Amino acid sequence: MGTSTKATLQSFRSNLSAAKLALPSVLTAKNEGDLSVMEFPTSKHEAWKYTRLNRVAKIELESNVASPINWEDFNMVKDAYTFVFQNTTCIYISSDLPEGISIKIGNEIGSADWLSSINESHVAKLNVAHAQNGCVINIAKGVQVDKPIQIIYITDGPKQPNFWRNQLQLDAGAKAEVHIGYFSKDAIDAYSNVHWSVFLKENSHLIMTKIQNDGEANFHFSTENIHQLKDSNFTLNTMTLNGAFVRNDLLVKVEGENCETHLNGAYVMKGNQHVDNHTTIDHIFPNCNSYELYKGVMGDKSTAVFNGKVFVRPDAQKINAFQSNANVLLSDDATINSKPELEIYADDVKCSHGSTTGQLDLEAVFYLRSRGISEIDARSMVVAAFMHDVLSKVASNDIKSYIYQQLAVRFNLHLQRED
Amino acid sequence: MITIKNLHASIEGKAILKGLNLTVNAGEVHAIMGPNGAGKSTLASILAGREEYEITAGEIDFDGKDLLDLSVEERAREGLFLAFQYPVEIPGVSNVNFLRTAINEIREHKGETAMSAKEFMALVRDKSALVELDSKLASRSVNEGFSGGEKKRNEIFQMAMLNPKLAILDETDSGLDIDALRIVANGVNELKTDQNATIIITHYQRLLDYIIPDFVHVLYDGRIVKTAGKELALELEEKGYDWIKENKVN
């Protein structure tokens, strides 16, 4: 591509292989036609107003031959059922899966295994068009998985494109904890696009934690389509620790009564990093609660976007929906665009939202220094204190330790364990 | 211990300290009294190293070191401690954890080895008992949700933990009930040796019944305008500051 040629969605796709996963026609039928007339959205598109895609569009992606690696270098959880993808290959599968968990990977997945879950964004459409690998996990009725399930995705090599597509279903009464890590190795200008469709049947219980710790020069797009049926309880923790550019699109459809939804997010950024969290909780049925807490610390020239939509449909009475986004800017050049969007069509609901952005509490920093603590440690303690509540929502101690360790390494942020 | 010479300081272009002189020797207790807005907290803040103030003239010698050359944390590590008039709340930072970090950073500065967890916990027990600070408060977030009196007690608890050479107590007595006042004063007296010194900023003679000062100074309009023994506090309680203001004119 010469410098004079404008980067387009079509030029971006020119080196990408077609999907290797067998996908159902409900997904594929219109997809290619839609994409062929699509362009990368610009700031004129509401959902991309503060997230520019020019840098992404310009990457000339090329597949790399991955070299052998030790996946345990990326391990987050001591004792888990683990699956590891390195680029488009699944390189590790736990051999000791118990009764009640079934997992299919890559070409084991038939098109009939995919449940209907449609997302119209260009990111999701690209995923359908180019999905190379992924997994479909089913937790059987009433099964409480005894250990966490861990899925690790490693992007290996410069300009590497990775399109992963996954599905997780919890049958009625099932309970599971799933930890997902996105990492990279020897990669710059790499692009990963991961899609998860998640189905929680009646009275199921799921905690999902995403650790986004991609390399500092990589681009990561993550889409989650969540479907909750009645009496289910869903938690998604989105922990963004690294990456040049990270976009999260979460859509939770609450399709039954008495559900609980928890979305927690933490992002800690520096340099020129950009993170964009777009979340939607769609309350379709009455008597549900949703809680959303996102917190960010932005240093240097980093930028963040938070857009939290909550819909309460006309018949969805007695909904409690709480949303909060709080940010600390460590530098004058860091920016955050935070926007709650509540659309409420029922009358008996309790919704609240709050968005705050502030500087680091310098009085607190001074106080700690006046007791003999160095400025850097004092700042780190105050930042850590700010992040404390959202990080404490991560239930797994292993994952918490992992996050704390990463924050210590990259940001000299020392969090104190309370357990 | 500390010698302040001709200290002039201003904030946002407004002169607050206007040629302040003060010498405090090891083993001494000094009380500083003076009307609201005289510059008492300003002096304390400058000693602790608050950066908002502009020092326009003067010098401060702290045990042979140029205090104004040291960062906030270096001053603390050299043994200076300020009990704040208004201690901040720091949600999410545990009192004992931050003190442990502080003690170990101070020890590192002095070339000493870190304090063991056991030793530290014993010290916490000891010192929280000294100021009768509920051990639950000791391990909570710094000052979060503490009552006014509990905050002040926590300042003295921290002072006891850090064992400073020079402690400056800025209105530690205000907001304390009679019992707390005695406890805090008792704590300060227990910590007193001939190696350390205390500067007590107060409006009330009451505290000085418990902590007997060697000197009482009146800070007025940015200067120490009168210095005498402990009887001066009684005289001020009786007569107020007007007679000193009048004296000062000549």
Ligand SMILES: Nc1ncnc2c1ncn2[C@@H]1O[C@H](COP(=O)(O)OP(=O)(O)OP(=O)(O)O)[C@@H](O)[C@H]1O
């Ligand atoms: N940040 C600031 N900006 C402007 N003026 C200030 C600032 N801080 C202090 N001052 C002024 O400096 C003067 C001295 O204040 P300081 O707090 O030192 O008084 P004080 O003697 O401690 O009084 P009090 O007995 O009420 O505690 C006051 O007039 C105050 O308004």
Ligand SMILES: [Mg+2]
């Ligand atoms: Mg004062």
